[in-house]
Amino acid sequence: MQRPRDKGVMLTRGQPGFDAAVLRTSFNGSDPGVRPKVLVQANDVFDVLSAVKRARREGLKISVCSGGHSWMQNHLREGGLLIDMSRLNRIEVDVEARLAVVGPGCWSVDLDKRLRRDDLFFPIAHAVDVCLGGYLLQGGFGWNSRVLGLACENVVGLDVVTAQGELVHASEHEHPDLFWAALGAGPGFFGVVVRYHLKVHPRPKVTALAMQVFRMRHLEEVFLWAEKVGPQVPRSVEFQLLLTRKATGIFSPGIEVIAPVLTHSWRQAREDTAFLSKGPLRAKASLAPPLLPVSTSLMSYLAAKRIFPPGMRWSVDNMWTDAPMSQILPGLQRIADTMPPMPSHVLMISWHPPEARQDMAFSVEGKHYLALYGEWRDQADDARYGNWATDNMKAMEHLSKGIQLADENLGKRQARFLSDAHFDRIQRIRAEYDPQGLFQTWKGH
Ligand SMILES: Cc1cc2nc3c(=O)[nH]c(=O)nc-3n(C[C@H](O)[C@H](O)[C@H](O)COP(=O)(O)OP(=O)(O)OC[C@H]3O[C@@H](n4cnc5c(N)ncnc54)[C@H](O)[C@@H]3O)c2cc1C
Incomplete structure (x- = not known):
C-alpha cells in the first residue's frame, strides 16, 4: 500500500478508476472479487459525515478501512459504501x-x-x-x-x-x-x-536484538525450553520463536529465537537477555550473534523485506493458548512439516499477560500466542495453500482459548475473540449506537 497523495473523492462502481482505487485500499495482493457500490476517499471529517448520511439515505451498509492491513480484507464486501480513511493521517x-x-x-x-x-x-x-x-x-x-x-x-x-x-x-x-x-x-x-x-x-534509551537460530530438528527442545523460561523473561523483552523454511544464516528450515529488548541501559539489556545468551541450548544454536544495537524501525524494515513483502496472497490464522507445550508440539510439528515456502512463517510469542488489565472490550489472551502466515504469489496456488493456516488451527482448536483479532480470518474460520460477557455487552452497545445495523460487523456475524 502506498501513502495516498491524491485528494479525497467519491467514486461509484463502474466509473473509470473505481476498481483500481478499491484494490489500492488493500495490503493483500489478491482480488476477492467483491466490490462496494460506492467508495469514499475521505479527506476530512466532513467527508465522513456526508458519507454516513448518504449511506443512511440510500440504505447502504458501511465498511471502513485505514491502512488496509486486514489480512483477509475485512473492508471489502459486496455492495455498500466503503470509507477509506487513509488520508486522515495528521x-x-x-x-x-x-x-x-x-x-x-x-x-x-x-x-x-x-x-x-x-x-x-x-x-x-x-x-x-x-x-x-x-x-x-x-x-x-x-x-x-x-x-x-x-x-x-x-x-x-x-x-x-x-x-x-x-x-x-x-x-x-x-x-x-x-x-x-x-x-x-x-x-x-x-x-x-x-x-x-x-x-x-x-x-527507551536502548533498543537491541538478541537472537539464536536452530535447525528444525531441535524444534521440540527449543519450544520446551521456551515454555520453561517464558514466565521469567523480563517484560522489556519480546520473546518470540519464528519458524521458517529459510532461517537466518542457515538458509534451511529452522527456528529463530528472537528477543528484541527495549530498556534504559545497555547493561540492563544484557541482563534482560541473559536467559538466551547464557541459556542451556546455546551450544546447539547454528547461529548465536552477540546482542546487537538495532532500532525498532530497522527491525521492522528488515522483517517487512523478508517476511511481509508486497503483492503476496495470504492466509493467516491464530490462537491464544495456555496448554502445556507437550500438547502443542504434535500440532506444531505438523505445521512445520506442511508450511508453504518462504516467506510463509509461524510465530509463537511467549506473551504471559499481566494479571489484570483495564476494563475494556478486549478480553481474550493467553500465555502463548501462535500465528500462522501462509504466503504465495501465484493465484494457481490458492487451492494448495489457501487453507493451510485455518486447517491447522482447526486441528488444534481443543487447545485454544480463542483468537487475536490482529491476525483474524473469521471469513474462513469462526473462533472466539471476546469473552462471552464482553461479546454480549458489545452487542448491546451496538444496538444503542447503530440500531439499524448500518455498519458491517465481524465477518460471519
Ligand atoms: C504486515 C502486517 C503486520 C502486522 N503487524 C502487527 C503488529 O505488529 N501488531 C498488531 O497488533 N497487529 C499487526 N497486524 C495486524 C493489524 O494491526 C490489523 O490488521 C489492523 O486491523 C490493521 O489496521 P489497518 O488500519 O492498517 O487496516 P484496515 O484493513 O484498514 O483495518 C482493519 C479493520 O479495522 C476497522 N477500521 C479501520 N480503520 C477504521 C476507522 N478509522 N474507523 C472504524 N473502523 C476502522 C475496519 O473494520 C477494517 O476492516 C499486522 C498486519 C499486517 C498485514
Whole structure:
C-alpha cells in the first residue's frame, strides 16, 4: 500500500478508476472479487459525515478501512459504501502533556518518527505501514507492549462519527460505553474513528536484538525450553520463536529465537537477555550473534523485506493458548512439516499477560500466542495453500482459548475473540449506537 497523495473523492462502481482505487485500499495482493457500490476517499471529517448520511439515505451498509492491513480484507464486501480513511493521517503532539492526537490513516512508522523528535514513544505495530485505524481497535500488540500495555490501553479518547451521522468524543467520561467497545472491537466496531487521542511515553534509551537460530530438528527442545523460561523473561523483552523454511544464516528450515529488548541501559539489556545468551541450548544454536544495537524501525524494515513483502496472497490464522507445550508440539510439528515456502512463517510469542488489565472490550489472551502466515504469489496456488493456516488451527482448536483479532480470518474460520460477557455487552452497545445495523460487523456475524 502506498501513502495516498491524491485528494479525497467519491467514486461509484463502474466509473473509470473505481476498481483500481478499491484494490489500492488493500495490503493483500489478491482480488476477492467483491466490490462496494460506492467508495469514499475521505479527506476530512466532513467527508465522513456526508458519507454516513448518504449511506443512511440510500440504505447502504458501511465498511471502513485505514491502512488496509486486514489480512483477509475485512473492508471489502459486496455492495455498500466503503470509507477509506487513509488520508486522515495528521499527527499533533503535546510534549508537555505527553499526548498525541493522530488520524486513523497515520502509519505506525510515521508516528514513531514524529515522536522520536521529542524523545517520546508509543507501542506502534511491528510493521511500518500498519495504520492506527485498525490497529488500535483490535488491541494492538506493538513494540514494548509487554511494558506499556496493549496499544489500545494507551488510547485516552477517540473522535467518532456514529451511525446517526454525529461526531462525538468518546472517553472514560464521555460516551463511556462507546469508548469501552472501541478498545477491542476490532473489525466489529460500529462507527468511524476520525481521530485518536493517545498517551505517549518517554523513549527507551536502548533498543537491541538478541537472537539464536536452530535447525528444525531441535524444534521440540527449543519450544520446551521456551515454555520453561517464558514466565521469567523480563517484560522489556519480546520473546518470540519464528519458524521458517529459510532461517537466518542457515538458509534451511529452522527456528529463530528472537528477543528484541527495549530498556534504559545497555547493561540492563544484557541482563534482560541473559536467559538466551547464557541459556542451556546455546551450544546447539547454528547461529548465536552477540546482542546487537538495532532500532525498532530497522527491525521492522528488515522483517517487512523478508517476511511481509508486497503483492503476496495470504492466509493467516491464530490462537491464544495456555496448554502445556507437550500438547502443542504434535500440532506444531505438523505445521512445520506442511508450511508453504518462504516467506510463509509461524510465530509463537511467549506473551504471559499481566494479571489484570483495564476494563475494556478486549478480553481474550493467553500465555502463548501462535500465528500462522501462509504466503504465495501465484493465484494457481490458492487451492494448495489457501487453507493451510485455518486447517491447522482447526486441528488444534481443543487447545485454544480463542483468537487475536490482529491476525483474524473469521471469513474462513469462526473462533472466539471476546469473552462471552464482553461479546454480549458489545452487542448491546451496538444496538444503542447503530440500531439499524448500518455498519458491517465481524465477518460471519
Ligand atoms: C504486515 C502486517 C503486520 C502486522 N503487524 C502487527 C503488529 O505488529 N501488531 C498488531 O497488533 N497487529 C499487526 N497486524 C495486524 C493489524 O494491526 C490489523 O490488521 C489492523 O486491523 C490493521 O489496521 P489497518 O488500519 O492498517 O487496516 P484496515 O484493513 O484498514 O483495518 C482493519 C479493520 O479495522 C476497522 N477500521 C479501520 N480503520 C477504521 C476507522 N478509522 N474507523 C472504524 N473502523 C476502522 C475496519 O473494520 C477494517 O476492516 C499486522 C498486519 C499486517 C498485514
